[in-house]
Amino acid sequence: MVKIAVAGGSGQIAQEIIDRLVTTQKHDILILSRKDLATVEDRVGVTWVKTDYTDKTQLTGILSGVHTVLCFSSAHADAGSAAQKMLIDSAVAAGVKRFAPNEWSGVEELPWYTEKANVRAYLEEINKEKKVLEYTLFQPGFLVDYLVPPGTANKYIQPSQELWIDFFKRRAIILENGNSEFTVTTANDIANVVARAIEYEGEWPVVGGIHGTTLSTPKLLEIGKRVRGGKPWDITYLPEDDVRAGDFHGSWVPQFYKEQGLSPEQKEHFSKVILRGVLLSGLCKSWVVSDQWNRLLPDYKFTDAEEFLEKYWTGKD
Template sequence: MVKVAIAGGSGHIASEIVDVLVATQRHEILILSRKDPSAAEAVSGVSWAKADYGDKEQLTGVLSGVHTVLSFVGGTQDPGSVIQKNLIDASIAAGVKRFAPSEWSSSSIEELPWYAEKAVVRTYLEEINKEKKMIEYTLFQPGLIVDYLAPPGTTKHLQTLEILIDFPNRRAIDIDGKDGFFTLTTMNDVANVVALAIEYEGEWPVIGGINGINTSTSKVLEIGAKIQGGKPFDITLVKEEDVRADVFQTPWCPMFKSPDFSEEQLKHFSKVILRGCLLSFLCGSWVVSDAWNRLLPDYKFTNPEEFLLKAWEGKA
């Protein structure tokens, strides 16, 4: 049994992982929160601590006795990666053995400008360990979490996202004449692998790919048609050169949702995300390694196609 601290533990992905860790009944789970812990929901096997992410000394005290830190703080929550850098520094000062930065998605940030902070943290960890290993870490990278394509309620905490492959409305946006490639992995597999990784006795791999299956846009569209009884999707095709020049038009756009942005900002950012996803699928940014698959050969991964067919059965 070890003590695991979760930074940003109220997020959807973090909550799924916390549930699995609690269910193992093998670890002490500590969730770091900016809020007063007394306001937190009481969960068996979970404790809360107030964390001042701007105060490394306070953070070091909170992390005393912690074995592994999992971070889910990133993006717009952490401009300049100040929080994660402080978390890393405090983890080292507190004697934490393992750290997982806020990754949980693609292997590369090429064509994904909203993931720029991931590169900052990756470089920071590399520099810290350059001369001497100060902390063991892994970049948990599952590619696209397939649960986002499933009907609402399929997964306890994750909410269905509007993306360019829209299963509920049988439509998609794709680049004409090109096929995008990516990795699909179920949320349950991600959570289970993290739980197994915490107990893994060997050294964590720096590149921690969690690979359900490598697939393509055309294959996922075939799965969607199969779910819909053979009915093909309504596909809007755009030219790659227009996407790169940012002059393409589509009859609809998957809408990004965030309480931190105004309506106009959401419209702009949604277009940025659509462009980035179209281009990042082409360059393979979402194709991840199978590092954890190889280190955990006894773990049986869920086939994402079977997962989707079962999730949509009777609901299409």
Template sequence: MVKIAIAGGSGDLGREILDALVATGKHEILILSRNDTPTFALAPGVTWVKANYDDANQLAEILRGVDTVISVIVVHTDPDNRAQKNLIDAAVRAGVRRLAPSEWITSTVLPHMPWYAGKVEIRKYLEDINKDKKVLEYTLFQPGLFLNYLTYPHKSAKHIVQLELPISFAHRRALMVEGSDEAKITLTTAEDLANVVARAVEYEGEWPRVGGVRGTELTLGQLLAIGERVRGAPFHIERLDAEDLKAGKIKSSWMPMPEHHAISPEELEKLRPTFIGGMILGISAGHLSVSDEWNRLLPDYKFTQAEEFLAAAWRGKLDEMGL
């Protein structure tokens, strides 16, 4: 049995990871939250703890006796990375053995996706902590893009919020940079990522610093071909100029609306062109392709493959545009 603390464990990805850990029936789990009381029913072995992320001393008291800390703190809502830095400092003071910072996407997040800049800063913070000697073992869980997003608006994960992306199976449309058909993308289901985290907690060897989790690796051309097979019709593909996108100009007949509970409607409306442009540039540049460290460390785990998953998810679904 391992004692685990999940910071941000009441969020959508936190809940996916929590479920996978609870399913093992092996661990004592603390959910660290800013809320006073649980926002959902707690399973046996799970304890809700109100945490003050501005107080590293209080966090250290909470973390005493904890073996592994998993952070699912939303990076762009953590000014100056204060909450995560305090969490890391508290973990060191409390003698925590392992920590997974809030990564959960890819190793390459700049320059096209600046809203993830906090992840880069936290990587440097962890490197500095261990620069003289290893103080804290950590891994950067990087699964690429959640495959579940490609079933939007149909739910395909227990907790992950669906997000409309520039590649839309629902609308049979895609926005991409000219000449990017061979760019690679990694697609991993939320369930597979959560299961890998649950196995990593029990892994007896040293965690790799970079922890790629590779469900399916495809080129954009291969992904679009899967889309056309799964949806039974051609996709309308618009190839955009990279310089326009960098300037926040989306010169297309359609633009997705990536609504998310962590972003207010007002903030979304203001950031939408920058976010969509950055996603198109990042995807088209292959920045959502990740390595496979955890695949190699857990060779018996069978990952869900993209075409099989998407075919099952879209079977019998009406076209969202009525085409």
């Protein structure tokens, strides 16, 4: 049994992982939050503490006795990665053994994801002379759960916007050359792997790929058409040069489901930024992740994406 601190514990993936850790009944879990607690935590082994990630002395005290820190804080809301760097420095000062930064993805073409690169560089720098903090970059690719009806595969994963490959409305936006490729992994597999990684007795690998299934865009569309009853899809093909220029002439652009405090103009702008990012990430294969954790946990059977999609779309109109 170890003590695990979770920063940003209200996120979707974070909640999946926390629930899995709770079910093991092996660990004490401390959730770090910027907000005042609305309700009292009633799960055995789970406690909450408030912090704003600006006071190293306070944060070091909070992390005293913690073995592993899992970070899920929002990269786009952490200018200069100040909060996560403070968390890292405090973890080192408190004698934390292991740290997982806010990676949990592989998209390199979104501007706010540069903060993830900043954190990677910072972790490399503090370990340059000697290892002071063991860490792994958990990289699962894209959550295939986003492609099935919400609430069917799990209770937390809910897309915040329409997707460029839209199983619900049988439509997609893809690049004309069709060379996009990405790894898709279930939230269940991610949570199981992290729970096992906590107990892994060897040293964590720096690059921590969690590899479900790697698919090309044409293959995913083939699966989509089959599991959605064989009905035709509306496919929009865009030239790569237009996408790089942010010039979209299709009949639709995936939109936010929630306003998230944005004006209609801002919402339209960010919708196009995200579409550009995901299409180019597929092209440069930054969503294709390695299989480090698969190889370190050879007895674990990962969910096949095609079987997963078929399971949750069978019988759906």
